[in-house]
Structures are given as C-alpha cells and as structure tokens.
Amino acid sequence: MSGLIDILSVLLILSGLVFFLGASIGVVRFPDFYTRMHAAGKGDTLSTILIMSGMAIQVMSDFEGMSFLVAIKILAIAVLIMLTSPTSTHLLMKAGYDDGIVPVSNNKKAKINDIGGPFLEESVSDKSEAKKKVKK
Amino acid sequence: MIETETILICAGLGLFLMMVPVIYRIIKGPTAIDRIVAVNVIGTKTAVLLIIIGALFDNVSMFVDFAIAYAALNFLGSLAASRYFNRTRPAYGNESTGGKN
Structure with a gap:
C-alpha cells in the first residue's frame, strides 16, 4: 500500500x-x-x-x-x-x-387503518365512495 | 506498511461475517417480505464480494461480468416477489394479525 x-x-x-x-x-x-x-x-x-x-x-x-x-x-x-x-x-x-x-406502536391491537395515516384513509374513502356510486 | 491485499482479504472476510447474522432474519422473519429483504441484502453483499474476490485473484475482468449478472438477477427476483405477494398472497403465513382491509 x-x-x-x-x-x-x-x-x-x-x-x-x-x-x-x-x-x-x-x-x-x-x-x-x-x-x-x-x-x-x-x-x-x-x-x-x-x-x-x-x-x-x-x-x-x-x-x-x-x-x-x-x-x-x-x-x-x-x-x-x-x-x-x-x-x-x-x-x-x-x-x-x-x-x-402493522407498524410498531404503543397500541398493540391497532390495525393498519388506525395507524396508516391520511394516505390510506383517502384510498379507503375513495373505495367506499366508489361503491356508493355503483349502488346509485 | 500493510499491503493492499491483506486489507482486501480482511474486507472480504468482514463481508462474509456480516452475511451470517442476516440468515437469522431469513429463518425467523415474521412476514414473507422480511425474508425477501434479507435475501436481497445478502445478494447485494455477494455482488460486492465477487469483485473483491476477483481483485484478489488478479482476474477482475472475468468476475465483473458475474457481479453484473448477480445484481440484475437480484433485482429481478425481488421485483417478481413483490408483484407476487402484492396480488395473490397475504404477507403473513397462517396467523394473520393484519389481514385484508
């Protein structure tokens, strides 16, 4: 070297x-x-x-x-x-x-929806709205 | 003065010793994607280790091609696994703590 x-x-x-x-x-x-x-x-x-x-x-x-x-x-x-x-x-x-x-958190029984943040909530609400539109 | 070859041998040995604890994550890992990530880490280390082995044997021009092929195959494998686990299978095996929403 x-x-x-x-x-x-x-x-x-x-x-x-x-x-x-x-x-x-x-x-x-x-x-x-x-x-x-x-x-x-x-x-x-x-x-x-x-x-x-x-x-x-x-x-x-x-x-x-x-x-x-x-x-x-x-x-x-x-x-x-x-x-x-x-x-x-x-x-x-x-x-x-x-x-x-599920990400690690203090709430042991949490599902991904409780911790997931706004991004997932938006997508879920989009899905439910889409279902409502289909029903109408 | 330490020779460069000695440092390369030590670097290769260190890389190999760093692969060993990752095997724990492959065996234990709670989800399937954890195992894929651990295999991915080992694959990247192997591509680097191939270059170091080539430099030790004074034959880098041959081992470089192996390393390119290994890195590309590693990427393809993780890509295919991510598509597979995204569409068809849940990540957990029998006990599903998360489950489909």
Missing part, C-alpha cells in the same frame, strides 16, 4: 464496510417491518457505491488499456444498484403496506 491512490481506495472500501455493518445490524435488530426495510435499502445502496468506487480506483491504478474498461464496468454495477435497490425497496414496502402489515 503506497501512494495516495491506494490510500484513497482503501479508505473508500473501509467506509463502505462500516455502512454494510449498519445495514446488517439494522436488518436483524430493528423492531418493525418498515424500519428493517429502511435499514436494508439505504445501507445497501450507499455502501455498494462506496466499495465499488474504491475497487474501481484500485483497478484503474494499473494504467492499462483493459483495466479502464473493467473500471467502467465496476462503476456500471454501482449505477445499476443505485437505480434498482431503492426501486425494489419501494415495491416490496408497497406490497407489505397493501397487505396490511
């Missing part, structure tokens, strides 16, 4: 490992479906970008023709995960929300 480029890449890789540790601890330890989702989505995305850019710098430091292409491919993986990880987190969370998974 010598030179600024190596030190920079090692720093990027180690900071990415810290965020990965946060993601896996969050997935195991958080009390709730939605909070676990939050830890998984955010920690994975940031730490993947950090480690991939560190490895791209590491590969680029050879200064050959082929290594430039490989570094571009590694950065393409980072961009791919940056696009797909929030998308899949959003879709899975929407699936859980539609299934009525």
Whole structure:
C-alpha cells in the first residue's frame, strides 16, 4: 500500500464496510417491518457505491488499456444498484403496506387503518365512495 | 506498511461475517417480505464480494461480468416477489394479525 491512490481506495472500501455493518445490524435488530426495510435499502445502496468506487480506483491504478474498461464496468454495477435497490425497496414496502402489515406502536391491537395515516384513509374513502356510486 | 491485499482479504472476510447474522432474519422473519429483504441484502453483499474476490485473484475482468449478472438477477427476483405477494398472497403465513382491509 503506497501512494495516495491506494490510500484513497482503501479508505473508500473501509467506509463502505462500516455502512454494510449498519445495514446488517439494522436488518436483524430493528423492531418493525418498515424500519428493517429502511435499514436494508439505504445501507445497501450507499455502501455498494462506496466499495465499488474504491475497487474501481484500485483497478484503474494499473494504467492499462483493459483495466479502464473493467473500471467502467465496476462503476456500471454501482449505477445499476443505485437505480434498482431503492426501486425494489419501494415495491416490496408497497406490497407489505397493501397487505396490511402493522407498524410498531404503543397500541398493540391497532390495525393498519388506525395507524396508516391520511394516505390510506383517502384510498379507503375513495373505495367506499366508489361503491356508493355503483349502488346509485 | 500493510499491503493492499491483506486489507482486501480482511474486507472480504468482514463481508462474509456480516452475511451470517442476516440468515437469522431469513429463518425467523415474521412476514414473507422480511425474508425477501434479507435475501436481497445478502445478494447485494455477494455482488460486492465477487469483485473483491476477483481483485484478489488478479482476474477482475472475468468476475465483473458475474457481479453484473448477480445484481440484475437480484433485482429481478425481488421485483417478481413483490408483484407476487402484492396480488395473490397475504404477507403473513397462517396467523394473520393484519389481514385484508
């Protein structure tokens, strides 16, 4: 390990490992479906970008023709995960929300309608209004 | 001075050790979507670990393609699972604490 480029890449890789540790601890330890989702989505995305850019710098430091292409491919993986990880987190969370998974709260017997907030209440009232219109 | 290879080996070992506690969430997780998220986390870590293994074996140009395929398949799998559990199945297995509204 010598030179600024190596030190920079090692720093990027180690900071990415810290965020990965946060993601896996969050997935195991958080009390709730939605909070676990939050830890998984955010920690994975940031730490993947950090480690991939560190490895791209590491590969680029050879200064050959082929290594430039490989570094571009590694950065393409980072961009791919940056696009797909929030998308899949959003879709899975929407699936859980539609299934009525209850967020953690002090009210143990609450259903999703009691905690769900204005968004769900609006959609429910829309459905009931739609039913009324059908009946009329 | 520590060599870069040693740091890469330690990073790979650390990544592998971080995958182990997530398996607890796959086994225990109360809803099916929890398990899918845990598998997703492990898949992302595996794509990163493939790059590190490639750098250790001095053959990154081969392992990069594996990592791209793994990341894309991971995304497709979670997408298909989210569509499946959104339309047909409730997220809880036998005991439904939430249920359909």
